[in-house]
Amino acid sequence: MADVGLVAGLVLLIVLALRGVNILLAVLVSILVIGVTNQLSLADVFLKFFPFGPSGAFSFAGNFLLLFLCGGLFGRVMAASHAAQGVAVGITERLGHHRALWIAMLVCAVLTYGGVVVFVVMFTMYPIGVTLMREANIPRRLYAAAIALGAGTFTMTALPGTPSIHNVIAARSLGTDLFAGGWYGVLAGLVMALGGMWYLQWQWRRAQAQGEVYVANDKDEQMAALAPKEGTKLPGLMLSLTPILVVLITIMLPRVLTMAGVTSAWQTFANSQPVLWASFALLVGSLLCYLLFASVRKDFVATAGHGVDDAMLPLINTAAVIGFGGVVIQTEGFHAFAAWLLSLDISPLVSVLVSANLISGITASASGGLQIFMSSLAPAYLEAGVSAEVLHRLANLAAGGLDSLPHSGAVIALLTLMGLTHKEAYKDIFVVTVAIPLLAAVIAMLAALL
Structure with missing residues (x-):
């Protein structure tokens, strides 16, 4: 009955x-x-x-509140300053509307790698995307998949240095830094980006051959009204990119100085406090937006308040899923499942790949699954001889596989935003956010084994 109830609870969460x-x-x-x-x-x-256990909702929220708030603030000031739109329009002007899928992926990747919250990225890219889809005659389902590819795959789990919550969870749990296992991440990131874009371009050619075209809906008209009006003066591409580059340089600086043989107390602090340092980098980026863009200074307090609002819903949703896992790991069924995973006669790295994927699939959250994995299973893999750096990156990659199943909050949010159904668009999202990231994680694991 206990095991049946555990499965029933999981199924109920998915269905609801x-x-x-x-x-x-x-x-x-x-x-x-x-x-x-x-x-x-x-x-x-x-x-x-649920609230206060090792994987409790409020335990997680308390540990990562500052990071979410600074991420929400940075994303909001990037939007209010039109710098986010400046990145999108600048890249579009250089690549052309006929490369709309590449544009969607690249802009989303640049923004999320720099620390802009994924939900802010969706709202930034969709209004601009209406014009791109109309000009290039791209089916809406493929544009949705391009957004998912750029915002929710390689910049989330693979590329080193990003202040993403997933990277910070692993660093905080394992005592590593945000660049741990970087080469494996770069390898996997290339597989995700190039493999995902190859698939989307192939699907676009097939759609053209079958006469499938862009068809507007009510959501498109509503969002098109939010796009920068014709004649609106946007900041140039390099100026728009400057806050993002400053965030990344701030994060990288302690690591670069350490590699150069320079040591200081603040470097030790930065390398040992990934939550605080990543939050500080995002705050520096936000203050730079305030200095660079007059539109932000006009109503900065209100903009900052909206940034806090942007952060709270993702924080609460993520914390809720992690709290769900905090209850699950108290059951005998979960302990039996964990013991079975650890007893399998396979390489510990293969076991990491399997276990982190399954837990993230159950919770439909890469961050939720990763937090549960780190608190419940990671110590056993460290004892088995897996280095903390390799475990950091491989667990991140694995958590970004089955996290995008149909009940994923981010998937549902994207489809709802664009007025699409699972039947219309989920197949393409599945390929670029589940199938190809799984392949990328396997390739990174094989590289680590070799």
Whole structure:
């Protein structure tokens, strides 16, 4: 009955998420089912394991609140200054509308790698994308997949140095820095970016051959109104990129100085505090936007407030999923599952790939799955001889595979934003955010084994 209840709770979470039920409400109902069937004290479930356990919702929120807030602030000031739009328009002018899929991927990648929150990136790219889709006659489903590829794959888990929550979770848990396992990440990132774009271009050619074209809907008209008006003066590409480059340079500086043989107290602090240093880098980028762009200075307090609002929903949703995992790991079924994974007669690196993927698939969240993996299974892999640097990058890559199943919050948000259904668009999103990232993780794992 306990195992049946555990599976039922997982299935219920997936079903409720697919039906559009608020993820926090879906989690609370699901952990009730798991708690009752596993004979866990409901007081412990709702007042201990879910909120404050090692993988509790509020434990996670408390540890990463600053990072989410600084990320939300940076994303909002980039949007308010029109720098985010300046990046998109600048790249479009250089590549041309006929490369719309490349443009969508590259702009999303630049913004997310620099620390702009993924939901802000979606809202930035979609209004501009309406023009791109119309000019290039691209089916909407393929443009949605291009956004997903650029915003939710290689910059999220693969490329070293990014202040993404996934990179920071691994660094904080393992005592590594944001560049750990960097070469494996670069290899996997190239597979994801080039493999995903090859697939999308192939699908576009097929769509053209079959007469499939861009068809506008009500969402497109609404979002097109949010795009910069014709004649609006946007900052140039290099000026728009400057805050992003400053964020990345700030993050990289302690690492570069250490490699050059320079040591100081602040470097030690920066390398040992990935949450604080990444947050500081995003704050520096936000202040630079304030100095560079007069449009931000006009109403900075309100803009900062909107940035906080942007951060809270992703933080609460992510924390809720992690709290769900915090209840799951208290069950005997999960411990039996973990023991089975660790007892498999396979390489520890293969086991890392399998276990992190499965946990992220269950929670439909790369960050949620990674946090649960780090708190429950990572110590065993370190004891088995896996280096912290390799574990950091490989676990990140694995967590970014099955996290984008149909009940993923980010997938649902993207489809809802663009007015698409799973039937219309999920196949392409699945290929570029699940199938190809899984392949990339396997290639990185093989490189680590060799």
